[in-house]
Amino acid sequence: MRCPETGRFKSTKTAMQRFMEKVRFDPCTGCVEWTGARTRGQGHTAWYGSFWDGERSVLVHRWAAKHVHGMDVPDDMQVDHECRNTLCVQHLQVVTAQVNREYQWIRVQVGLLPAPPEYERDPDDVPYYLKPEWVKQ
Secondary structure (H helix, E strand, C coil), X not given: CECCCCCCECCCCCHHHHHHCCEEECCCCCCEEECCCEXXXXXXXXXXXXXXXXXXXXXXXXXXXXXXXXXXXXXXXXXXXXXXXXXXXXXXEEECHHHHXXXXXXXXXXXXXXXXXXXXXXXXXXXXXXXXXXXXX
């Protein structure tokens, strides 16, 4: 449907419906990964998810932290990927820029990673993760 004022395409789906169509659950990592548009903008070398929220293009992990997980994300704070997967919209936490840099140093330079989320075990003792309740697929 087109907006009569601007002539631009306007989706009949809500932002949350469009968001949910572009994520998939990975039972091996426990991550819910973004499968939609990606960007390396703002000086990043890794891919980050990009999403049109109905008004502007936003980084999908920041949008998910606010609208899926209900986190308060002030403009001066960053959303950290606890799992180091920049396309993940599940393992997120709000931190200061300084803390985010310290985590990055610890994770990359020293090689320490945070403890993985709890998981179930298959009968063959191979770990797999349970899908978060908010993921519909």
